Amino acid sequence: MNQPGASMNAEPGKAAQDRIAGADRRGPGRLFRWLDARTGIDSLLRHALDEPIPGGARLAYVFGSGLLFLFLSQVITGVFLALYYVPSADHAHTSIAYITKEVTSGSFLRSIHAYGSSTIIIVLLLHITQTFLYGSYKGRRELLWLAGCVLFALMLGMAFTGYLLPWDQKAYFATTVGTNILSEIPLVGNAFKRLLRGGTEMGTLTLSRFFVLHVFLIPACIFAFVAIHVYLFRKAGAAGPIGENPAAAKRPAEAFYPRQLLFDLVFALVIIACLGVLAHYAPMDLGPKANPAETQYLPRPEWYYLPIFQWLKYWRGPAAVLGILVIPGLIALLFAFLPFFDQRLERRPWKRPVAVGLYFAIFAALGVLGALSRRNDLRDPGVAAQLRSQREEANSFMKAPFEPELARSSLAAANVALANPLGAKGKAIYEQLGCNSCHGDKGLGTAAAPKLLGVGTKYDSAKLAALLKQPSTAMTLGGMEPVDLKEEDLKALIAYVESLK
């Protein structure tokens, strides 16, 4: 099958055998043969590296592997971010602020991850455009193209779900709008919106759902579809330059290794260098924590959703279904099933004016819509002022030092003394008597005696008083001594014990 590989493996020539034997005496060659005998790594590597590229290596082919590289970067940075992130409406924002403001390299990694998502969209568009212009979807590559379209949709899903996770103002309100759009879908829209939100309103369940989608479900699908996409690509073979017959390449092929691999690596280096510089000099910001009660906030999506955002503004009332569902749906279907409609083997773009014209018309329209959205925001003084003040709020939040969140348990206990004077007196008695020596401060328990939290719901006051005056046998055996107090002090102590929850 793999001719150069096979011929090298089976080369019967004496010179070659001598050479191999010579290499064997040196360490690396021997280790490699040892490994190969057990794993077959040699043929695996050859299969990967000797991929034939008709017409030779080209810079135009770097986008696919660039995407793979970016996806891996997102996976790695994402896993690391999860070390500190907490997916709950209560803590998500604090934990991201902690990552951004306190954790070493935290702002840098988060920025690489956040900007990485935008970069994926850019490289994805370049990859699709290259494939489209080169007509590389032709010649029995329908499923390869379809798998790519699924990956495109999954990536947009990643961007949408990831946007909510910081739970700051812009995340919250942009996602509110984003999920509201779903309710425009007839019949199932509302149910679908509630399913995605985990309720009628945005809340902590929404965050959990988005987190699961962003971290488990969609990435799993992406891994699967990347595998399918790469497999189908290798099965169909590289399409080569535009003059090549996509179904039966005729030009002499060059192996993927080394030139194409070098191109791919250089592209990956350029990407990570750009991301690194951007993340270092213009780190991703974080706005103040989401405040659902805020009514002034003007949500704006990420730049790649701006055209859709603008488009949806034109569709209100009963016609909305048309603009929100029918037209984008038709365009998406047309796009996904393009190789089924466009069966000609002609690949040169100037010989395919309709397809290429449509492609660029759609992208030009998206560009115009995005620009219109920006222009409207800048032109309307009220909107421009509000957006400016939102940016300033985010800036001042970024400049403020990190404020740790007060742990719930310590809050509740601190409030008891303030809320109830009898309880406060009881607390003093609790400490005076040394109850905390064994039952712990605030009844949290120690190794010496159990915790008292919730004991007030287990026994009523009379029973508690009786137990304090005359502990049960089990309690006495555990070291509990009878409490001898004046009636009012005992009442105060019981009030305090009952407040422990």
Place this chain on the structure above:
Amino acid sequence: MERRAAKDSGKLGEGAQWGNNAGELPSRRRWFLGVLLGTGGAVVGALLSVPLLRFVLHPLLSATTTTAWSDVGKSDEFAGITAPVKKLVTIEQRDGWRKIVSEKAVYVFRGKDGQFGVLSAVCTHLGCSVPWIAEKNQFICPCHKGIFAPDGKLLGGPAPRAMDRLDSKIEEGILKVRYQYFRQLVPNKEVIA
């Protein structure tokens, strides 16, 4: 079938270029390039993993042991005391992005030289909370009857050492203390947190 033919023709072209039969130079070059790429990749990979490592190691790299000073009260308040006074100080502990606020009991006393001292109420024996017994002018631990003098000196009982003295200072008329925990059951003071 067409596809297979294309593949074969591709392979042939490649074979011709690499010249497997022509000698060992291309193969050597291939190896050399591989080693070069591997080394380059390792260097770049190592470089890229620096921020990742720093991110993971943050809890070890950042100084978390610095304990903040807590206010005990106005120093005037303690000017006339003749016996140790119990005060609750609020201490803040950081736990990642959370802070845990808790109250700890300390005793303020005046030494023979007239200077303030602050004692931790935690017994050095097994960690019980030691009350001041005014009638006896002694600290007596309720758990195992460890007895301490008003300045914390060990007078009797099973405790291995005197009550633990905490760092304290007066700043702008406020008595402040640095609350710390010490290892129990050892004859010398050892900070544990």
